Amino acid sequence: MSAIVTSGLSKTYKSLGKAPVHSLRDLDLTVDENEVFGFLGRNGAGKTTTIKLLTGLIHPTAGRAQLFGVDTLLPDARRMVGYMPEQPYFYEYLTPKETIEFYGRLRGLTVAERQQAWEQISELLDLRDIADRRIRGFSKGMRQRVGFAVALVGDPPLLILDEPMSGLDPLGRRMIRELILKMRDRGKTIFFSSHVLSDVEEICARVGILVSGKLAACDRITALVGDVPKSVEVCATGLTAEFVAGLGDYVLAREERKEGGHRLVVENTEAANQLATEISRAGGMLLSLHPVQESLEDFFTRIQEGTQISLPEEAQPAALAAAEE
Amino acid sequence: MKRIVAVAENTFRESIRDKVLYVLLFFAACTILGSKILGWISIGQDIKIIKDICLASMSVFGALIAIFVGASLVYKEIDKKTLYTILAQPLHRYEFVLGKYLGLIAIIGVSLLVMTVISVGYLYVMGGYVTLVWFQAILLIFVKLVLVTGFAILLSAVVSPIMGAIIVFSLYVAGHATGVFKDLPPQFDGTVSKQVLETAYYIIPNLNTFNLQSEAANNVAVSGAYVSYAVVYGLAWTAMLLILACLAFEGRDV
Ligand SMILES: Nc1ncnc2c1ncn2[C@@H]1O[C@H](COP(=O)(O)OP(=O)(O)O)[C@@H](O)[C@H]1O
Ligand SMILES: [Mg+2]
Numbered sequence: 001m002s003a004i005v006t007s008g009l010s011k012t013y014k015s016l017g018k019a020p021v022h023s024l025r026d027l028d029l030t031v032d033e034n035e036v037f038g039f040l041g042r043n044g045a046g047k048t049t050t051i052k053l054l055t056g057l058i059h060p061t062a063g064r065a066q067l068f069g070v071d072t073l074l075p076d077a078r079r080m081v082g083y084m085p086e087q088p089y090f091y092e093y094l095t096p097k098e099t100i101e102f103y104g105r106l107r108g109l110t111v112a113e114r115q116q117a118w119e120q121i122s123e124l125l126d127l128r129d130i131a132d133r134r135i136r137g138f139s140k141g142m143r144q145r146v147g148f149a150v151a152l153v154g155d156p157p158l159l160i161l162d163e164p165m166s167g168l169d170p171l172g173r174r175m176i177r178e179l180i181l182k183m184r185d186r187g188k189t190i191f192f193s194s195h196v197l198s199d200v201e202e203i204c205a206r207v208g209i210l211v212s213g214k215l216a217a218c219d220r221i222t223a224l225v226g227d228v229p230k231s232v233e234v235c236a237t238g239l240t241a242e243f244v245a246g247l248g249d250y251v252l253a254r255e256e257r258k259e260g261g262h263r264l265v266v267e268n269t270e271a272a273n274q275l276a277t278e279i280s281r282a283g284g285m286l287l288s289l290h291p292v293q294e295s296l297e298d299f300f301t302r303i304q305e306g307t308q309i310s311l312p313e314e315a316q317p318a319a320l321a322a323a324e325e
Numbered sequence: 326m327k328r329i330v331a332v333a334e335n336t337f338r339e340s341i342r343d344k345v346l347y348v349l350l351f352f353a354a355c356t357i358l359g360s361k362i363l364g365w366i367s368i369g370q371d372i373k374i375i376k377d378i379c380l381a382s383m384s385v386f387g388a389l390i391a392i393f394v395g396a397s398l399v400y401k402e403i404d405k406k407t408l409y410t411i412l413a414q415p416l417h418r419y420e421f422v423l424g425k426y427l428g429l430i431a432i433i434g435v436s437l438l439v440m441t442v443i444s445v446g447y448l449y450v451m452g453g454y455v456t457l458v459w460f461q462a463i464l465l466i467f468v469k470l471v472l473v474t475g476f477a478i479l480l481s482a483v484v485s486p487i488m489g490a491i492i493v494f495s496l497y498v499a500g501h502a503t504g505v506f507k508d509l510p511p512q513f514d515g516t517v518s519k520q521v522l523e524t525a526y527y528i529i530p531n532l533n534t535f536n537l538q539s540e541a542a543n544n545v546a547v548s549g550a551y552v553s554y555a556v557v558y559g560l561a562w563t564a565m566l567l568i569l570a571c572l573a574f575e576g577r578d579v
Binding site for chain 1: 335405411412415417
C-alpha cells in the first residue's frame with residue numbers, strides 16, 4: 001500500500017476583498033512505503049499548503065488525499081502521521097517531558113506506553129538533560145529536537161516534516177539528516193519539504209518539485225537529471241600554453257589551474273579519450289578524467305525558468321510576492 | 326473522552342502557571358476584605374453590605390476571567406501556532422474545543438471555591454453567618470459564568486480576542502438588562518427600535534435569572550425549584566453555544 005496518495009488535490013485561499021490565491025493546483029502524487037521523499041520548491045511554492053492538507057489542518061478546495069488508504073479528512077488518518085511543522089511551537093510553560101506526555105495522551109497511549117515513548121524518544125533525541133526545563137528558554141535547535149520528538153510519539157509509520165532543516169546550523173542539519181535516515185532504516189516513510197537542494201539530494205530516493213502550486217516534476221533524482229554525463233572534465237600537467245591553445249574545437253573549455261596544470265572540458269567520453277591520447281603524445285601527464293553530471297540544482301533552475309514562463313497570468317503575482325518574502 | 330480530559334488538564338495547568346489568575350484572585354480577595362471599610366459607613370448594616378460586595382466581586386471577577394481568558398482560548402492557539410501539532414493528532418476538533426472549555430470552567434470553579442471559602446470565613450469573623458441561599462447564589466453565579474464562557478469560546482473560534490471580548494462584554498451587559506428591553510416606555514411603541522430590542526429580549530439569555538444577590542444578602546430563602554430552573558436554563562444555553570462553537574471550528578482552516 002502507498003503511504004501517501006493524492007489526486008487532484010487543490011487549495012485556493014479566499015479572503016474578503018482580495019484575489020483568491022491558488023496555493024496548490026491539481027496535485028497527483030504517490031509516495032511509497034519506506035521511501036524518503038523530498039518535496040522541493042521555492043518559498044511560496046505551496047509546500048506548507050500541501051503538508052497542511054495532508055495533516056488535516058486545512059481542507060482541500062478540490063481533490064482528495066489518503067494516507068495508507070484513509071482519507072485525510074478523518075482523524076484516523078492522523079494516527080499514521082507524525083508531523084513536524086515549519087517552526088514547531090509548543091506550550092512554552094511545559095517541559096519536554098510534559099510535552100511528550102501530553103501528546104502521548106492525545107494519541108491515546110497508556111501510562112506504560114507513554115513512559116516507554118519518553119524513554120526511547122529522549123534517548124534518540126538527547127533530551128534527557130533538558131527534560132525538566134521549560135520550553136520557554138529553548139534555542140531553535142532545542143525546539144527542533146522537541147519538534148522531532150513530538151512527531152515520533154506513538155511510533156507512526158509516516159513522518160511529515162515541513163522544512164526540518166531550515167534555520168539550523170550545520171551540526172543541526174546533520175542531526176536531522178541522520179535522524180531521517182535512521183527512521184528510514186526502521187521502516188518508516190518520510191515526506192519532507194525543503195527549499196535547499198543539497199538537503200534533498202543526499203538523502204532522498206525521489207523528489208517532487210513544486211513550482212507556483214503545480215507539480216513540475218516528480219521522479220527519482222537520477223531520472224530527473226539523467227545518467228548521461230553533461231560533459232567530461234580532464235585535468236593534466238606538463239603541458240605548454242601553446243599546446244593547450246592549439247587544441248581543436250572539440251575542447252569546450254580550457255583554463256589553467258591555480259594548483260598547477262590545466263583543466264579541460266570536452267563533451268563526451270570519446271572526446272576525452274582523444275584528448276588523453278594527445279596529452280600523452282605531447283609528453284603531458286593525465287591527472288584525472290571525470291564525467292560531470294547535471295546536478296539537481298541545474299535541473300531545479302531549468303524547471304523553474306521553464307514553468308514560470310508558461311504559467312497563466314493570475315498565478316504570477318502570488319509567485320512573485322512569495323519569492324520576495 | 327480521555328483526549329478531552331488531556332486538553333482540559335493542560336488548559337488548567339497553563340492558567341495555574343500563568344500569573345494573571347493570581348492577580349485576579351488577589352484583587353477579588355482584596356475587594357472582599359476591603360468591604361469592611363464600606364461596612365463601617367452604614368453602621369448596623371455592615372454584614373449585609375459585606376455579603377453584597379462579596380457576591381458582586383465573585384460575579385465580576387469570574388466574568389472577567391470568563392470574558393478575557395475565554396475570548397482568547399482558541400484564537401491564541403491558532404495565533405501561537407501551538408494548534409498545528411495538536412490538530413495533527415488523531416483527535417476530533419470538537420474534543421479540542423470542549424477540552425479547552427472544560428479546562429477554563431475548572432479554573433473558574435476553583436477560583437469561585439477559593440472566594441467562597443474566603444468570604445464565608447470572613448463573614449464568620451465579622452460576626453455574620455450564611456444560610457443555604459448563600460451557596461445557591463454562588464452556584465447560580467457559577468452557572469452564569471459557565472454560560473458566558475460558552476459564548477466567549479464560540480467567539481474565540483471565529484474572531485480575534487479583542488473583538489470577542491468586546492462582543493461578550495456587550496452581551497454580558499445586555500444580558501443583565503434584558504428586562505428593560507421588554508418593558509420599554511410607551512414612546513417606543515411602533516418604532517423599529519422597539520422591535521429590535523424586543524427581539525433581543527428573546528434571543529439574549531437573561532442573566533438576571535442567575536442573580537440571587539439581594540436574597541442572599543437578606544437571608545431570604547429561595548425555592549429549590551427556582552434554582553433548578555435557573556441551572557437548566559443556563560445549561561441549555563451553554564449546550565447550544567458549545568455546539569455552535571464546535572461547528573464553527575470544525576471546518577476552519579488553521
Ligand atoms: N492562510 C492563507 N491565506 C492566503 N494565502 C495563503 C495562506 N497560506 C498560504 N498562502 C499563500 O499560498 C502560497 C503558498 O504558500 P506555502 O504553502 O506556505 O508555500 P511554501 O511552504 O512552499 O513556502 C503563498 O503564495 C502564500 O502566500
Ligand atoms: Mg513553507
